[in-house]
Amino acid sequence: MIVDVVFWFLAVLAVFSAWRVFRTDSMVRAAYWLLISFVGVGFIMVMLKAEFLGVILILMMGGEMTIMAVFMVMFMMNPAGLNPMIMVHQNRAAMAAGFGSFGLLSAVGLFARFPASVVPPRAQATAELGTELLGDSMLVFQTAGVTLLAAMIGAVALVSVRGRFGRADEGSDAPEQQPAAAAAAAPGPTVSDATAAAEPAPDVAGEDMPADHAHGDAR
């Protein structure tokens, strides 16, 4: 009885929040509605005795959805994701894909033969999962894991030590906007012109030559 109530609450929560993802007008809200949907699914997995998988889904999605929101904001021309925007595009293709995948999944649900065995109340689901991951399927998962770890270390090495614009922790200027030579030379000629006008000393003019030259290049 209580199990049914909790299941239906979570199921409705997951579907409702998934629907809200497409009806909201903000990238951040869309990302976190999706997170709520994942949390609902995660709790349903916990109810299905897949405790570890359900909790790890919530753990992962907390970070994932935040990263997704940040990346969406970075890629869209929408300062900080504060302006309202329409979250659906290419409506016909999206509707076809949506109805198509819904039909396929419904067909699987209706026509597939699911095992009818009842999970024993003290099933060690987490231990069994661990045995599977480090037993028969070890090669697959360890290969994927080491590949991901290498990618992660590579990404850290790329961004943290030295980027294209200098060390990541020292701040940097975007290049090419003001060439260094012109920036250094710009105040030079005005000062030297004034100096030259005030006191036309021959040795000063010699020193000013390179600066004037650079100024001429910049023009």
Next chain:
Amino acid sequence: MVAEALSTAGLAIAVVAVLLGGTYIAAVLDVVFTRLTMRIAVRPLAAAALPLRRAAQLALQRRTLTERPDAGTWALAPAVLGALAAVSLAVVPLTGTVIAVKADTGIVVFAAAMALVVVAVYLQGWSPNSPLSLVAAYRFVAEGLSYEIPFAVVLIGTALPARSLALVPIVTSQEHLWNVVRQPLGLPIYLVTVLALGFWGPLSLPEGQDVAGGTSVELSGVPRLLWRVAQLNVLVAVSAMGAAVFLGGWLGPWLPGGVWMALKTLFLLALLVASRQYFARVRTESFVVVAWTILTPLALVDVFMAGIQAMVAAR
């Protein structure tokens, strides 16, 4: 059935009582450490009353309004943060038998709840529709992505000797030697990462003076009170978890288990609270670089060492 429901209700009340009691103690400790470092005489009664007076003041204060905030999310953010702290405290065994949620994957539940702290703080900064608050929210995302991996990895290290993800076996596995000795890198890394997680003291990056208070710049009155309470709730929860997985939880001679657990939790809580007075606030960039290039490799060393020890012990 009735007895079971009653004991569940009792455990829920115990969790809330520990959370709120710990929060009050943390607030008092903060007053005491502030006065000690400022060389002001600490009068116990005044120090005990000050947090309550401040709370009453905030409760009566008018709340700040901003232009077109996301009002619902803004109101929910402190509730989410406090609820996450309560969930993480619920899986911590307070004594050998008093544990609110006996989850087989207790330490993963704790890590999952603490991973969602980033969401709560980000939404707190994002929802008032205010520039400095928003800057601080993005700053906390950078901080969160950086501390999350060393934080989770040192927690995994404590589960290895126990050969279990449940917290009672993790505590009992420390019967002969606490994890703080067995895994010397674990507790220091944990303490640094939970300071960042609770955005407290030297790592209160989203609430720094350089962003005028950041995520709390638009907070006053009851919302500010709730946000502060929720923040201290997080510190209490992580202290209790630190005491359980690194300092042997309820294990200890002479005194009853609950007293040992309370003493260890208070010790870690005092360390965390005092850090605000004794360490300067760190810049976000420095923290991110240190987290990725020093803390993460050290955490991996910690977990490899724990794995080798567990393998040798299993022989």
